[in-house]
Amino acid sequence: xxxxxxxxxxxxxxxxxxxxxxxxxxxxxxxxxxxxxxxxxxxxxxxxxxxxxxxxxxxxxxxxxxxxxxxxxxxxxxxxxxxxxxxxxxxxxxxxxxxxxxxxxxxxxxxxxxxxxxxxxxxxxxxxxxxxxxxxxxxxxxxxxxxxxxxxxxxxxxxxxxxxxxxxxxxxxxxxxxxxxxxxxxxxxxxxxxxxxxxxxxxxxxxxxxxxxxxxxxxxxxxxxxxxxxxxxxxxxxxxxx
Amino acid sequence: xxxxxxxxxxxxxxxxxxxxxxxxxxxxxxxxxxxxxxxxxxxxxxxxxxxxxxxxxxxxxxxxxxxxxxxxxxxxxxxxxxxxxxxxxxxxxxxxxxxxxxxxxxxxxxxxxxxxxxxxxxxxxxxxxxxxxxxxxxxxxxxxxxxxxxxxxxxxxxxxxxxxxxxxxxxxxxxxxxxxxxxxxxxxxxxxxxxxxxxxxxxxxxxxxxxxxxxxxxxxxxxxxxxxxxxxxxxxxxxxxxxxxxxxxxxxxxxxxxxxxxxxxxxxxxxxxxxxxxxxxxxxxxxxxxxxxxxxxxxxxxxxxxxxxxxxxxxxxxxxxxxxxxxxxxxxxxxxxxxxxxxxxxxxxxxxxxxxxxxxxxxxxxxxxxxxxxxxxxxxxxxxxxxx
Numbered sequence: 001x002x003x004x005x006x007x008x009x010x011x012x013x014x015x016x017x018x019x020x021x022x023x024x025x026x027x028x029x030x031x032x033x034x035x036x037x038x039x040x041x042x043x044x045x046x047x048x049x050x051x052x053x054x055x056x057x058x059x060x061x062x063x064x065x066x067x068x069x070x071x072x073x074x075x076x077x078x079x080x081x082x083x084x085x086x087x088x089x090x091x092x093x094x095x096x097x098x099x100x101x102x103x104x105x106x107x108x109x110x111x112x113x114x115x116x117x118x119x120x121x122x123x124x125x126x127x128x129x130x131x132x133x134x135x136x137x138x139x140x141x142x143x144x145x146x147x148x149x150x151x152x153x154x155x156x157x158x159x160x161x162x163x164x165x166x167x168x169x170x171x172x173x174x175x176x177x178x179x180x181x182x183x184x185x186x187x188x189x190x191x192x193x194x195x196x197x198x199x200x201x202x203x204x205x206x207x208x209x210x211x212x213x214x215x216x217x218x219x220x221x222x223x224x225x226x227x228x229x230x231x232x233x234x235x236x237x238x239x240x241x242x
Numbered sequence: 243x244x245x246x247x248x249x250x251x252x253x254x255x256x257x258x259x260x261x262x263x264x265x266x267x268x269x270x271x272x273x274x275x276x277x278x279x280x281x282x283x284x285x286x287x288x289x290x291x292x293x294x295x296x297x298x299x300x301x302x303x304x305x306x307x308x309x310x311x312x313x314x315x316x317x318x319x320x321x322x323x324x325x326x327x328x329x330x331x332x333x334x335x336x337x338x339x340x341x342x343x344x345x346x347x348x349x350x351x352x353x354x355x356x357x358x359x360x361x362x363x364x365x366x367x368x369x370x371x372x373x374x375x376x377x378x379x380x381x382x383x384x385x386x387x388x389x390x391x392x393x394x395x396x397x398x399x400x401x402x403x404x405x406x407x408x409x410x411x412x413x414x415x416x417x418x419x420x421x422x423x424x425x426x427x428x429x430x431x432x433x434x435x436x437x438x439x440x441x442x443x444x445x446x447x448x449x450x451x452x453x454x455x456x457x458x459x460x461x462x463x464x465x466x467x468x469x470x471x472x473x474x475x476x477x478x479x480x481x482x483x484x485x486x487x488x489x490x491x492x493x494x495x496x497x498x499x500x501x502x503x504x505x506x507x508x509x510x511x512x513x514x515x516x517x518x519x520x521x522x523x524x525x526x527x528x529x530x531x532x533x534x535x536x537x538x539x540x541x542x543x544x545x546x547x548x549x550x551x552x553x554x555x556x557x558x559x560x561x562x563x564x565x566x567x568x569x570x571x572x573x574x575x576x577x578x579x580x581x582x583x584x585x586x587x588x589x590x591x592x593x594x595x596x597x598x599x600x601x602x603x604x605x606x607x608x609x610x611x612x613x614x615x616x617x618x619x620x621x622x623x624x625x626x627x628x629x630x
Contacts, residue, residue: 014396021403081391103395103430106402155452155488183458189479196453196483199606204452 003117004028006047008038008064009079010056018051021106022113035059039067047074049117051109052096054080054087062094069095075116079104089151098142115141131166134227136205136214138166147205157182158201165215165225174222198223260334267330271323275316282311376443383440390433398426435563439546442570449574453483453603454491456516456524463495464514468503472511481516484524485603490571494579497564498528498596505532507591519599523577526598534592535583543581544569568598576601 005027009015012033019029030045032038036059042050050068054061065076075097080087091099097116100109119129119141131138135148143159145152154162164181165173173181175191183190198217202209216224290304401423408416441447457477464473484491502512510531519525535543546566569579577600584592 011392011396014392014399017396017399017403021399024403024406102391103398103433106399153450155450155454157454157488158452183455187455187458190455190457192480193453193455193483196603196606197455200452200603 002026002028003048004030004045005049005051005113006030006032006038006041006045007051008032008035008041008056008061009051009053010034011053018106018109022110025110027113035061035064035067038064042068042072042074048120049113050074050076051113052076052078054078054091062090065091065094065096075120077109077112077116079109092144092151112141131163133166133169133214133225136166136227138163145205147207152204154201154204158197158204161197161201162205165223169225169227172218172222172224178223194223260331260338263334264327264331267323267327271320271327274323275320278319279312279316282315283308286312380440380443383436390429394426394430394433398423398430401426435567439563439567439570442567442574447574449487449490451485451487451575454486454488455483456481456526459488459492460495460514460516460526463492463499467496467499468512471503471506471509474511474513476514477516478518481518481524482605483603485601486575490575491600494568494571494598495526497568498598501564501596502528502530502532505594506530507532510591518602522602523599524602526600527595528598529585529593529595531586531588531591531593534585535581535594537583540581540583544579572598572600 005022007015007018007022007029008031009018010033015031015033019031022029030041030047032041034056038050038052039059052061052064052068056064061078061080065078068074068076076095077098077100078091078096079100079102080091081102088099097119098112100112115129129139129141131140137146138144138159139146140163143156145154145159145162160182161178164178175194176188178194179188179191183193187193198215199209202212202215205214206212213228214225216226216228218224286304286308290300290307401419404411405416405419405423408419411419438447460475460477464475499512499514506512512531513527513529515527515529517525543565545562547562565579572579577598579596579598581594581596583594585595586593
């Protein structure tokens with residue numbers, strides 16, 4: 001049975017095109033022109049995913065999202081022209097699953113819809129698109145890193161470095177290996193980068209960078225990722241558990 | 243004492259008061275000697291005519307004393323009083339003049355203060371109006387850009403939909419659609435850049451700084467922008483990472499290297515050199531073999547929407563935002579951007595050299611060195627299955 005999308009946006013032309021596009025991809029599509037109408041349509045069609053615009057007459061997207069979250073856990077992707085960080089954070093705080101900034105390409109939006117639906121479909125199972133360790137959650141699709149629900153602002157290279165270490169927890173990576181994986185084999189001589197990157201990454205992700213909980217240093221060999229409850233004093237002198 | 247003097251000058255000031263004082267002193271100058279002379283005459287008459295004390299040589303004594311006390315004495319007093327009067331009048335005139343000068347000065351100061359206050363008020367008003375205009379301009383740009391964004395999404399989506407079924411379309415229609423898609427993408431980039439400028443000017447653009455390895459970033463940018471052209475990249479070995487927002491640093495380098503590509507004739511090389519300027523800053527220079535920038539036009543380069551225009555002819559395509567944005571981003575990173583031109587002796591291609599100065603990432607605190615282990619640690623670690 002095809003999945004149902006509900007598109008709530010006041011731009012009629014855009015809604016019509018999105019309807020046509022997603023129908024062509026095999027989804028069932030319902031539409032609404034504002035938040036109030038969107039809530040009524042939601043009750044009527046019970047969609048699998050909602051595409052919700054922020055700036056709308058009668059009831060804006062934020063209010064509609066709050067009302068939706070009172071009654072349902074349906075995945076919501078926000079569509080907006082505002083790509084300011086405060087807005088993105090607001091969306092995630094209110095319970096949005098993803099955020100797409102206009103102007104977007106339809107192909108990109110379709111990929112996001114598929115990723116979110118896939119995640120919901122496999123909820124409870126190990127999600128290939130999510131890395132989780134302790135309080136730290138890395139969403140590979142949206143490139144979002146959170147700790148206890150708080151969004152952490154990593155640079156693209158810091159994100160890549162964290163994912164490299166997290167994908168094989170407990171495995172010690174030498175600085176050369178890290179350079180090869182993060183920057184490429186032609187930069188293996190530039191191992192000096194690694195120490196600084198790790199130090200700054202710890203400042204962003206660790207609750208206490210002086211006593212790391214996630215990224216540990218194996219002196220003489222390299223770095224490894226492991227969630228430890230105890231303060232990291234042993235990591236310098238003893239090897240990690242297998 | 244000073245207070246009393248001021249009070250006296252104030253109460254006895256003015257030309258009428260001076261005239262009254264002078265008349266009074268003139269009156270004293272005549273009346274006092276005449277009065278004293280009269281007294282002296284009366285006394286001498288009483289002493290020598292009616293008294294019996296000086297019976298001998300009465301006439302001689304009377305004459306001598308009248309001459310001294312009744313005539314010479316009052317004349318001397320008259321002279322002293324005349325001189326005193328003269329000094330008094332001069333002193334009073336000086337005081338009066340000083341008072342007038344003071345009053346003039348106070349008046350002048352008050353007048354100038356009023357003028358200055360009026361000018362200050364006008365300046366404040368002009369400043370307020372300018373700020374309001376600037377805010378209105380930013381709001382207008384942001385509003386217009388936002389209003390452009392939604393139709394752009396629709397147009398782009400419509401083109402995507404049409405291109406999905408491209409096999410059914412004639413080849414020239416396909417070509418036109420692809421061309422239109424490119425134009426929409428160009429317009430989208432322009433709107434994005436205008437929005438970025440308005441966010442920057444409104445102070446809403448926040449950096450996400452971290453260490454950035456420059457050599458891989460430079461190579462990535464060059465690989466994506468430069469084809470079929472020699473590029474000479476010189477980066478010193480073991481250059482420490484920069485301290486920057488990686489996304490914005492890449493954008494800055496894209497702007498500068500993209501400009502160098504745009505203005506350098508095909509086949510001519512581009513030179514990119516990096517050298518540490520101090521322990522805290524790195525200088526990235528991008529040198530082209532283009533037409534150069536005349537010195538009198540160099541300061542226009544970094545103002546928004548500026549293009550070097552000669553008559554009706556623009557020197558190049560573009561929006562005139564890239565260098566402005568790059569300089570503002572550099573300043574936001576506490577760095578700098580400037581240009582020198584000409585660079586080469588070649589009059590056909592004097593070239594330009596852009597200097598981007600960026601901060602180096604702060605040194606990290608010392609920690610166990612992951613590259614060197616003691617022998618015991620190596621031995622303990624040798625049996626660890628986690629290490630491959």
